[in-house]
Amino acid sequence: MTLDFFIQNFINAMQWGSFLALIAVGYTLVYGVLLLINFAHGDIFMVGAYTGYFIGTFLTNNFEIKLPFDLPGWVVIPVTIVATMFITALVGVAIERIAYRPLRNRGAHRLYLVITALMFGLLLEYGNLALLGASDRQFPNLFDKIIYSIGGITVTNIKIYVILLSFLIMGILWWIVQKTRWGMAMRAISYDRLAVPLMGISVDQIILFTFVLGSSMAALAGIMYGTAFPILRFNMGMLVGWQAFIAAVVGGIGSIRGAMVGGYILGFTQIFVAAFLPSTYRDLIAFVVLLLILAIKPTGLFGVPRRTKV
Amino acid sequence: MPLLKVDKLTHYFGGLRSVDNFNLELSENELVGLIGPNGAGKSTVFNLVCGLYRPSEGSITFNGHNLIGRYPHQITSLGIGRTFQNIRLWNELSVIDNLRIAHFSQIDYKLLDSLFFTGRLVRDEQKVTQEAMDLLDKFNLVPYVNELPRNLPYGIQRRVEICRALVMKPSLLLLDEPAAGMNQGEIGELINLVRWVKDEFKVTVWIIEHQMRVIMNICERIQVLDFGSIIAEGTPKEIRDNPLVIKAYLGEEVT
Numbered sequence: 001m002t003l004d005f006f007i008q009n010f011i012n013a014m015q016w017g018s019f020l021a022l023i024a025v026g027y028t029l030v031y032g033v034l035l036l037i038n039f040a041h042g043d044i045f046m047v048g049a050y051t052g053y054f055i056g057t058f059l060t061n062n063f064e065i066k067l068p069f070d071l072p073g074w075v076v077i078p079v080t081i082v083a084t085m086f087i088t089a090l091v092g093v094a095i096e097r098i099a100y101r102p103l104r105n106r107g108a109h110r111l112y113l114v115i116t117a118l119m120f121g122l123l124l125e126y127g128n129l130a131l132l133g134a135s136d137r138q139f140p141n142l143f144d145k146i147i148y149s150i151g152g153i154t155v156t157n158i159k160i161y162v163i164l165l166s167f168l169i170m171g172i173l174w175w176i177v178q179k180t181r182w183g184m185a186m187r188a189i190s191y192d193r194l195a196v197p198l199m200g201i202s203v204d205q206i207i208l209f210t211f212v213l214g215s216s217m218a219a220l221a222g223i224m225y226g227t228a229f230p231i232l233r234f235n236m237g238m239l240v241g242w243q244a245f246i247a248a249v250v251g252g253i254g255s256i257r258g259a260m261v262g263g264y265i266l267g268f269t270q271i272f273v274a275a276f277l278p279s280t281y282r283d284l285i286a287f288v289v290l291l292l293i294l295a296i297k298p299t300g301l302f303g304v305p306r307r308t309k310v
Numbered sequence: 311m312p313l314l315k316v317d318k319l320t321h322y323f324g325g326l327r328s329v330d331n332f333n334l335e336l337s338e339n340e341l342v343g344l345i346g347p348n349g350a351g352k353s354t355v356f357n358l359v360c361g362l363y364r365p366s367e368g369s370i371t372f373n374g375h376n377l378i379g380r381y382p383h384q385i386t387s388l389g390i391g392r393t394f395q396n397i398r399l400w401n402e403l404s405v406i407d408n409l410r411i412a413h414f415s416q417i418d419y420k421l422l423d424s425l426f427f428t429g430r431l432v433r434d435e436q437k438v439t440q441e442a443m444d445l446l447d448k449f450n451l452v453p454y455v456n457e458l459p460r461n462l463p464y465g466i467q468r469r470v471e472i473c474r475a476l477v478m479k480p481s482l483l484l485l486d487e488p489a490a491g492m493n494q495g496e497i498g499e500l501i502n503l504v505r506w507v508k509d510e511f512k513v514t515v516w517i518i519e520h521q522m523r524v525i526m527n528i529c530e531r532i533q534v535l536d537f538g539s540i541i542a543e544g545t546p547k548e549i550r551d552n553p554l555v556i557k558a559y560l561g562e563e564v565t
Contacts, residue, residue, distance in 0.1 A: 180431070182421070184411045188400050195398040197382035198360060198391075200415040200478050209421075 004152035009275045015159045015228060017267025018166035022221035023244035024251065024259035025173060026214030032190040032254045033210045034104075036113050040095055040121035042241010044215050047124060048088040048222025049139070049232050050132070055087075056080045056140040056223075077142050084223055085216035092215025093208055095120055101204065121237070128234040136233050139226035162224045169220060170260055173213065177256055182209050190254060250290045252303025261301060266290065311374070313338050313514050314359070314482055319368035321351075321358055321538075328354045330538040332368070336482070341508055341515045343525045345549075346535035347558065352518045353395060355535070356484050360392055361385040373481065387415055391480035393471045395487045395518075399459040405470050406455040409442035410435075412477035442477070448510070449473045465496035469503065476511055483513045489521040501527050526550065534558070 023045050030038040057063045059076045071079075099120050103113055146157040177183035185206045189196050196203050225240070226232060243266060251262025269286040277285070293301065312335040319332040329351045336342055344352050357363045359370055361382040370377040377385055399408050417438060423431040446452055449469055459467050468488055475483060485504065489497050501524055508515050519525045525532060526546045534542040534549060536558045542549060549555055 175427075179435075181411070181414050181417050181419075184403075184407060185414055187403065188411050191400045191402045192398055194362075195394070195400070197362075198386050199412040199474075200383050200386040201411070202381065202383045 008153050013268040013271035014163045017264035019221050020244045020247045020267050021260045021263025022217050024248035024263045026218045027245050027248040028259040029210050029214045039117040043121040043124040043237035044092050045218040045222050046237030047091050048219030049226045051087045052084040052223035053139050055083050060140045085219040088219030089212040089215045092211040096211045136231050139230035250293050252300030255302040258302035315371045317369045321365050328538050341530050343529035343532040344518045350535040351538040389481040391475035392484035393475050397467050397471050401460040404456050410438050412474050413438045483515050485517040487518050489524050
């Protein structure tokens with residue numbers, strides 16, 4: 001294996017791992033406060049990608065309804081990102097309000113919440129299929145692709161942006177969870193929920209905040225995914241979402257650090273397996289590796305055994 | 311006007327009547343005890359007042375506010391703090407962080423402040439940390455600020471929990487068996503602590519306790535609960551001499 005070859009794959013793995021990590025964080029955040037595997041989260045990522053597609057297409061004047069003028073890239077990109085994160089966060093919050101909270105308030109067993117999440121994910125997926133049809137969508141070019149070649153390595157500017165932006169966002173998320181009052185309340189809920197309202201904190205408000213955080217991360221991942229792999233399909237949420245979910249479990253579900261590390265571990269395994277073996281072996285071997293990790297450490301890499309009390 | 315008025319409070323767990331026609335009036339700066347055998351419904355009364363359970367019948371008024379139908383976090387914000395029978399500190403967070411979280415509703419920086427790390431956020435967080443430190447200092451807890459609660463002796467944990475309950479500046483403090491699991495030395499300290507808290511923070515204290523030494527020492531008035539209903543009420547001396555109470559609950563404990 002030459003160094004060039006290694007670096008090339010390393011960069012690819014960083015990009016792929018960043019997508020998985022950003023989505024995995026959403027699973028783990030919701031699990032932390034609700035002990036619920038939010039199976040609709042993969043489809044929230046899909047909603048993010050499609051929302052980004054519509055907003056981006058509109059702003060770059062490729063939509064049926066045209067703007068009377070062309071917008072420069074430095075307007076289009078931030079507006080697309082912020083608007084997409086906002087709308088996707090609304091979708092995430094709506095799911096929590098419509099589907100999860102009523103069940104929770106009526107004391108439903110967690111299993112029913114998980115099944116509801118699974119069904120809501122399918123609902124989003126097939127709602128998309130019914131509304132937008134089965135044909136694939138081409139994600140708009142938000143920025144011109146520049147290819148840099150250094151020695152035998154080719155890197156696009158998109159890859160670099162994806163990796164850097166992911167790191168930045170995950171850094172901000174880490175800061176919010178560790179240092180701000182909302183993050184501290186989230187952690188308090190995950191450690192002992194009963195005491196939280198008796199400190200004057202509305203648990204429902206913190207749960208909403210958690211969904212906003214997780215969904216906007218997924219939206220960002222959706223836009224970046226669309227930019228890097230511009231074909232959108234109605235079931236993309238399920239395909240990528242399951243992998244991110246497994247990454248979160250391997251990292252230790254409930255642990256944010258675990259979700260990030262898990263995402264990159266899965267990303268690296270998949271890319272490097274595909275580099276040496278036929279790509280049809282990729283997922284088989286990647287998931288065998290993850291199974292081995294779980295067999296050695298069933299709580300995941302950064303997970304702690306949870307007391308089941310209350 | 312009483313600070314807290316509980317009127318004809320009744321609560322069912324399934325078919326079991328766990329609290330039956332419970333009445334209480336608490337005036338400001340009183341120290342009132344609630345005793346009774348295990349399963350008599352004492353903690354249920356606290357949970358009803360805090361809004362963790364919804365009563366089937368009856369009314370609860372605090373400071374002129376009707377508490378029925380309010381959420382626990384709203385009731386807490388009106389000025390009712392509490393501790394739990396089995397200490398419920400966040401064991402994975404340091405003592406100071408336990409107190410900082412309790413400041414949540416007293417801070418007003420917004421989400422955007424946290425995204426852009428504004429001066430307001432820094433100022434608010436510093437203020438909260440300072441207030442928490444001052445409060446911990448009053449409780450002589452400064453040496454433990456960075457410890458995890460689970461690594462502290464039981465008596466210290468209880469002190470931290472009472473301290474945390476006071477962050478919200480309550481006018482009514484509910485203590486649910488604060489002496490549970492304490493040794494005699496710690497119980498002596500607790501008795502002094504509760505008296506001191508009541509005077510220092512001008513709070514009304516309502517206390518559930520099994521340790522007769524605590525109850526008889528500090529309470530001005532005691533209610534005895536059995537099978538969800540009040541069977542006796544009065545001063546410590548009256549309770550001590552009440553044959554009904556001795557029969558139902560105290561047995562040989564008090565001689």
